[in-house]
Amino acid sequence: MKLEFMNLPQIRVKILKLVLLLASFVFLILCINFLKGPQENLTLLTCKEQEVNKPVIQEVDKPVVQEIDKPVLKDIDKPVLKEVDKLVFQDAKKSHVPSFCDFSDGRSDVCDMQGDVRIHGTSTSILFVRQKRSEGSQDDQIVRIRPYPRKFDTALLETIGDVRITPSTDPRYPYICRVNHTIPAVVFSLGGFLGNYYHDFSDILIPLFITSHQFKGEVQFLIMNMNPWWVGKYKEILSKLSNYDIIDLKIEHRIHCYPRIIVNLHSHKKINIDPSRAPNNESMVDFVKFLRTSYSLERNSTDISHRKPKLLIITRTFTRLLVNVKEIISMAEGLGFEVVAQDSSPEVADFARIVYSCDVMIGVYGAGLTNLVFLPDNAVFIQIAPLGKPSAREDFGVAAIDRKLNYIHYAINVNESTLLDTYARDDPVFTDPDSIHRQGYPVSFYTYLVKQNMKINITRFRPVLEQALELIRKQ
Secondary structure (H helix, E strand, O other), X not given: OOOOOOOHHHHHHHHHHHHHHHHHHHHHHHHHHHHHOOHHHOOOOOHHHHHHXXXXXXXXXXXXXXXXXXXXXXXXXXXXXXXXXXXXXXXXXXXXXXXXXEOOOOOOXXXXXXXXXXXXXXXXXXXXEOOOOXXXXXXXXXXXXXXXXXXXXXXXXXXXOOEEEEEEOOOOOOOOOOEEOOOOEEEEEOOOOOOOHHHHHHHHHHHXXXXXXXXXXXXXXXXXXXXXHHHHHOHHHHHHHEOOOOEEHHHOOOEEEEEEEEEOOOOOEOOEOOOOOOHHHOOHHHHHHHHHHHOOOOOOXXXXXXXXXXXEEEEOOOOOOEOOHHHHHHHXXXXXXXXXXXXXXXXXXXXXXXXXXXXXXXXXXXXXXXXXXXXXXXXXXXXXXXXXXXXXXXXXXXXXXXXXXXXXXXXXXXXXXXXXXXXXXXXXXXXXXXXXXXXXXXXXXXXXXXXXXXXXXXXXXXXHHHXXXXXXXXO
């Protein structure tokens, strides 16, 4: 029988395929060993153990922060998963509010914790260690609160991050103090409408004064949504309220421990303070005195015994313009006023000194009227209210009166509105403003606050300036 053998080229091909297969297998084994790490770590781990150990291998160059703080955060998060049904939000009913929180106010919800209070910045998580649990209370519930004092504006609050407060009676709970403080802290956000001059004062600066002035500078501010530009703009005010560096929570990895932390700011009403609810019964008069100290403003009240009375007209650049401002200036000068016409400046300190040097201030409804806080006592403030803005008196007039100014409200008529150039006199814009407001805020805002300018009737306005002059001379 004759045996048949493969020829030489066929044998070489078979051997080459076998060698490549073997090499591939060896390479696969090496890759697996490399991914598992050194041989001494090849012990089989559960998924949970692998997750815990990973940071130790990956973060060798950051042992202090990662090995100490990161596991703490993992432990912190565990109770949230177990106690989701116990979370308390800002719209919670009164019966579900912990004793250290007040959710009854219409403008802001505030939690005020005293004792052993620990906060981790980047997670905006607070541990409140309590000595004992109160029977029948809600003090064991985890609370979430958005630290911006406009709780009535639910859409806005959705853009503000929340602070999670976890009460515990166990001091061994894994929030290990890295920085200890002997002063209280206040947590608030610089999000929202900040950058608008009115909201800067109404939403933050006045509420911050209400909340923190009682500590006489011995308090630290912990800020969410940090805005360095905003902090720089109001540095004179912030540095007078706190003697300590501001902490940006977003970049603060360490656990800070305080004897007291207040989350959110107390807010009473628009650009105003209710003395009956403020610490030490402080009022807008006290806030104005504080501003004078912050900006080194010297005089306290008007005095025109040796000079002309000075009138400031707050001009505007884009909307709600005084079309005939030159006529108003000419009339005022004819009555004996020294007139300054200027738009509100982003340099707060410089413009505060201009306002403070004046005896009368005139302006159309808008954020620039917030400068009323810098007027001297007994000065005259004249607000020109556009058509379709009935809340103008409430927004600025009440605050002016409460801070001891002479307030004059000038509501323009149809003939003084440039809307007459666009709409017929019998249009609902004039005859039924409520129907415009019912179409929603964007429609009413655009109609009355964007499209409308004012051409003041000089004859009708003259008695207003004469009244202001008389009030000043009586001082």
